[in-house]
Amino acid sequence: VKNSGKNSHCFYSADLSKNANELFMMENHLRRALERDQLEVYYQPQVRIKDGKIIGAESLLRWRHPELGMVSPAKFIPLAEETGLILQIGEWVLRESALQASRWAHAGYDLNRVSVNVSGVQIQRSNFADTVYGVLIETDCNPRLLELEITESTVMHNTEFVISVFNRIKNLGLKLAIDDFGTGYSSLSHLKRLPLDKLKIDQSFVRELPGNADDAAIANAIHAMANSLGFNVIAEGVETEAQAAFLLDMGCEIAQGYLYSRPVTATQFTALLEAERVK
Ligand code: C2E
Ligand code: CA
Ligand code: CA
Ligand code: CA
DSSP: OOHHHHHHHHHHHHHHHHHHHHHHHHHHHHHHHHHHTTTEEEEEEEETTTTOOOOOOEEEEEEEEEETEOOOOOHHHHHHHHHSSSHHHHHHHHHHHHHHHHHHHHHTOOOEEEEEEHHHHTTSSTTTHHHHHHHHHHHHHOGOOOOOOOEHHHSSSHHHHHHHHEEEEEHHOOOOEEEESSSSOOOOEEETTOOEEEEEGGGTTTTTTTOHHHHHHHHHHHHHHHHTOOEEEEEEOSSHHHHHHHHHHTTOOOETTTTOOOOOOOHHHHHHHHHHHHH
């Protein structure tokens, strides 16, 4: 028994050190990616369902890895959060997005705003609102061109503090949206105390519309609740005309998803805006 205990201990620690090593290597790669310009922001249109007009964009981070090709943020954001690198990366994404939003505004494109994903790790830092303010000054971006997307699970942690951060961000003039709404078990009493502009219906509830009666009921309930709290609603992950038609019928006017466009580079996004202008 003693022996096997020892073996399992050896196995365990060997495994642990390998993981620590891997984590360390990945962290170094990611840090270098940031320094070497391997990160890029893609943009996905947010669209008015009734006529397909592009009214906004969501910033989505990409890592152009020299050997692995495009690495999904789902793979490296958790690592970036664990190591704290998300603070630098998040600030970089915000700066890039602010610069791009300003470029589109100056070019005369009628885009309401660019939505930027913000990690809970960023929000929980005492100086996040200062960071946002610094980026606005540095980029000379009109804050009305920017919206921050924060996941529902983030706002349920340390709620009093989050409310104070949100109030400061709202005072700077940015909009606030709750991402992945419906997956985070937030309480209504908390929600109504948050200075929010928008709820984003999580794509897991959109995927099986209109056929899945449970999802249809959930989408409806989210929309009704948002309405009564005075928040706007957007549905994400819209891939089919049938989904879009159902959402519009239910009163949700804005959508985002492959039906309209995948996330694309800033240059490609500009071409989409240009195509609308000449239409
Ligand atoms: P998210 O914020 O929920 O973003 C939506 C994800 O759904 C994106 O994946 C997008 O490409 C994908 N998507 C868009 N339309 C469709 C569709 O019609 N069908 C399907 N199946 N998927 C669709 P992506 O770009 O891989 O990003 C994954 C997640 O990584 C994001 O989920 C977000 O949580 C995180 N992320 C991305 N960029 C950033 C960033 O700059 N900062 C932070 N903190 N997180 C980010
Ligand atoms: Ca998002
Ligand atoms: Ca989402
Ligand atoms: Ca998500």
